[in-house]
Amino acid sequence: MSPKYSLIIPIYNEEATIAALYERIRAVIDRLDGSTEIILINDGSRDRSLPLMRELHHHDPRVCYLSLARNFGHQVAVTAGLNHVRGRVAIVMDADLQDPPELIPKMIEQWQQGYQVVYAQRTQRRKEGWFKRSTAYVFYRLLKQLADVEIPTDTGDFCLMDRQVVDVLNAMPERNRYIRGLRSWVGFRQTAVKFDRDPRFAGDAKYTFHQSLTLAISGLVSFSSVPLRISTYVGLFAAFVAVIMMILVFYWRIAYPGSPLTGLSTIVVAIFFLGAVQLLSIGILGEYIGRIYEEVKNRPLYTLSEVAGFEQVTEKAFDRDHPTQAHPEEIS
Ligand code: UDP
Ligand code: MG
16 A cells, blocks of 8 residues: 655755754644655765664655665755655645644645645745845746746645656656756646745754855756857847947047047956856856756766665555544644
8 A cells, every 4th residue: 555645855964954944843743634654855965964864764654765875965865755756636835834834724724725836936935044035035036027828936845746757757858857947847737835934943054155156057947048048139139239339439530639548447348248148148058058058968867776665565554543543642
């Protein structure tokens, strides 16, 4: 018997939150109308996360885990989890309790109404620095403008997806996985559930500035070719300015014969400006070509060093999370 719900939780150095995460999840899934598997993905943690995951698995057979052989990044960790889903519904969430598990029943309600993707949309980001909030604000709006598909603003990876959607995502061959973009791209019936984003439960953000920037660029480049056109537009504009200047210089020569043309600084500025535009254009090209190269190499997306819990889906193991069997003191 396979579980009905699969939770997918990527974990990178989260030893301080795992116990609290498990408790909050347990309180929620014990009340669901079907059995649940909790898929923890260790994304090459260097702390005690993996031993803690092993312990949880021994203590509760609903917990299964995958351990990636090194740190592959959040999006790949989530992809690995999606590849192993056995439930009819997959729910992706962060480990740091910024995505409250208590929202899950609400998402399931929407699924029962017939939605195949239910994404959580942040109304507020509590206690995240102004820099993160403002860059996120600008980025999501820029992406909305540029992307070929409508990617809803202020949504992260916290979402529920029907099996059908998960199968489509799993069948997508691309290596650059910007999951929230792919999730919009696939279509199906989608809806949002709003929530306030809590501060991280413990520890520091695991996404470095560089990782966030990489994710942002990857989102833009994977879902828009507008940046490629920027150089075309700037080139056209520069050509237009050049024609005007040519006419002006010509006029100057005729109107004031003999007077020398001055303006060294103008020339220097123009050279620097056009040099900058050219380098920028090459950089943009590079982003796309680098991605083509990644795709063509066709390496596996991740390597697994340890897997546990996926062999033993027995009726017994999934019996105990039936809501009617929850302890009476937990219901009160
Ligand atoms: N994470 C991961 N691999 C990484 C970085 C982060 O699996 O290389 C996980 C992390 O453990 C957490 C989630 O991704 O469960 C979101 O990370 P974080 O809270 O640092 O991101 P933020 O909330 O700042 O966007
Ligand atoms: Mg977080």
